[in-house]
Amino acid sequence: MKKIDLELAVGIFLLIGILSIGYLSVKLGHLDLTGKRGYTIHAEFEKAGGIKPGAVVEIAGVEVGSIKNIRLNNNAALIELTLDDTVKIHDDAIASIKTKGLIGEKFIQITPGGSENILPTGGKIRDTESAVDIEELISKFVFGKV
Amino acid sequence: MTNLLRIAGRYVLSALREMGRMFLFLLSALEMIFKPPFKFRQLLKQMRFFGNKSMLVILLTGSFTGMVLALQLYYILRKFGSEALLGPGIALSLIRELGPVLSALMVTGRAGSALTAEIGMMRISEQIDALTAMALNPIRYLIVPNIVAALIVFPLITAVFDVIGIYGGYLVGVKLLGISGGTYFSLMEDYVEMKDVLLGLYKSISFGLIVSWISCYKGFNSGFGAAGVSKATTEAVVLSSILILVWDYSLGSFLI
Numbered sequence: 188m189k190k191i192d193l194e195l196a197v198g199i200f201l202l203i204g205i206l207s208i209g210y211l212s213v214k215l216g217h218l219d220l221t222g223k224r225g226y227t228i229h230a231e232f233e234k235a236g237g238i239k240p241g242a243v244v245e246i247a248g249v250e251v252g253s254i255k256n257i258r259l260n261n262n263a264a265l266i267e268l269t270l271d272d273t274v275k276i277h278d279d280a281i282a283s284i285k286t287k288g289l290i291g292e293k294f295i296q297i298t299p300g301g302s303e304n305i306l307p308t309g310g311k312i313r314d315t316e317s318a319v320d321i322e323e324l325i326s327k328f329v330f331g332k333v
Numbered sequence: 334m335t336n337l338l339r340i341a342g343r344y345v346l347s348a349l350r351e352m353g354r355m356f357l358f359l360l361s362a363l364e365m366i367f368k369p370p371f372k373f374r375q376l377l378k379q380m381r382f383f384g385n386k387s388m389l390v391i392l393l394t395g396s397f398t399g400m401v402l403a404l405q406l407y408y409i410l411r412k413f414g415s416e417a418l419l420g421p422g423i424a425l426s427l428i429r430e431l432g433p434v435l436s437a438l439m440v441t442g443r444a445g446s447a448l449t450a451e452i453g454m455m456r457i458s459e460q461i462d463a464l465t466a467m468a469l470n471p472i473r474y475l476i477v478p479n480i481v482a483a484l485i486v487f488p489l490i491t492a493v494f495d496v497i498g499i500y501g502g503y504l505v506g507v508k509l510l511g512i513s514g515g516t517y518f519s520l521m522e523d524y525v526e527m528k529d530v531l532l533g534l535y536k537s538i539s540f541g542l543i544v545s546w547i548s549c550y551k552g553f554n555s556g557f558g559a560a561g562v563s564k565a566t567t568e569a570v571v572l573s574s575i576l577i578l579v580w581d582y583s584l585g586s587f588l589i
Contacts, residue, residue, distance in 0.1 A: 197377050200384040204489025207496040208534075215424060216527035241526065292523060 217241070225252060225269045226308040230282040230295070235264035236318025238284055238293040244268050246297045254295065268295065276312070278304045283316035293318065358476075358550050365470070365477045372478050379482035383444050387490060390439050395494040398431055399423060399501030407510050416510075420517035421524035423502040424495075428525060428533045432495040434581050437540035440490065441573045445548040448479060449569040452552025453562035461553070476553065480545045487541030488534050495533065532588050539584065540577050547573045 235257055244252040252270035259265070270276065279300030286293055297312070306312070406422045452475060455461050464471045499521070507514045548569045555565035 193377055193381060196385050197380045200380070200388065200486075201489065203388075204384070204486075204493055207492035208489065210496055211428065211492055211533075212527060212530045215428070215522055215525040216530040217522075 225271050227255060227267055227269050228276060228306050228308070228310050228312060230266050230268060230312040230315050231260065232264045232266060232282075232284060232315045232317050234317040234320070235266065236284055236293065236320065238266070238295070238318065242292065242294050244270065244295045244297060246274065246299060251297075266295070276300075276306045276310075277302045278306050278310065278312075279314065280306075280312055281314040281316060282312045284318040286319070354554075355546075355550050358553070359546050362472055362476045362480055362546070362549070365473050366481060368473075372474060375474065375478040376481055379478045380486055382448075383440060383479075383482050384486040384490060387440050387443050387486075388493070390443055391436055391490055391494050392497055394435060394439050395432075395497035396501035396504075398435060398494075399427065399498030399503075400505045402426060402431070402498070403502035403505035403510070407506060407512075416512055417516045417520060419502070419506045419512055420519075420521035423506070424499055424521045424525050425529060427495045427498045427502075428529050430581075430585070432491050432498065433533050433536035433540060434577060436491045436494040437487065437537065437544060437577050438574055440487070441544050441548075441570055441577070445544045445573055446566050446570050448545075448548040449552040449555070449566045450562055452549060453555035453565045456553060456555050457557055457562060471553075476549045479549055480542065483541035483545035484538060485541075487537045487544075491533060491537035532585075535588065536581060536584055539580060543576050543580060544573045547576065 238254065238257065240254050240256060242254045243250045244254065251274045252268055254266055255269045256267040257264060258267075268282075276297060277300035279302040281298040281300070283296050283298070284293055285296045402423045403419060406419055407416060410416050410418055410422065452461075455475070461471045461475070464474060503514070503517055506512045507517055551565040551569035551572070552562075555561050
């Protein structure tokens, strides 16, 4: 009985601990165990304006993917988006960098287009809208250049 | 004057010698970890000693840490009208900082001290010498299971602490102070990244090594008599706690 007690006790402890680590890393840390599939497309912005890899991509307020990578390409920000396979983007869709609330997180919102051509993997969204620079707006307003 | 210098020099030399001895002790224990035969049964026992028996303490301190964080952060955040950030605030401070440090300090107080006293008693009652006389390596039998057990147990117990703390914060923030439960968890998921979880994990693993190393070393080299064991226990707890906090700062600044 004593033997079973020790092993069972340690087993229960391990289970609780591993569940906790799993909760922290999968639920909060967004550890991708399932190897979530998806396809990538690109979008070129004039200004990345504080957006970071891992930020969400939304269509109509629904999360459909995330930002994989941001790099500089011909003095513009080339952003690589990973989208769910079920989501189809038309080639005249508009991608814009938005902010949640006034000082919240940055995310990319895609406004679907209506053309007949669907963007293939690796395709590029042509119409983009850079982040709104609130400081610039305020300074324009203050110094009367509006 | 020369007398004073001589005393100072003796202190410095003995401190350096102690450091060197501690480091050699750690190295010989680490070497033994990878050398069979392994003492799995002993390891299991020490895991119960570090883990299961610390569970109650961790549950209590974890939940109250989360609760008090929620209470204090709520009143600070309310001044800026950003109560919604309570969830991320609690989660990040628990995962990055408080979880690893507080659980390590609690386990030091509960298990580290007991471990030093136990090994110290074995030393002064010559049980360690008996092991050596039977050609059994005392480091393999006494020290290695403790170090391995601590390395496994500390991250787990820290994770339990974090989760309990987050739910304690939920209790106070959502149920008592009236933040919406959805905001609490969804913003937490937005702000916490894998990097934060990993930082907490690295911290807790290194604290596990520090606590088991210091406690075993102090017990293994404890002085004679009851006074020697009590001195060793005190030193083990004080030194482990200081090293935990110092190492916490340095690791935090490396991996920020």
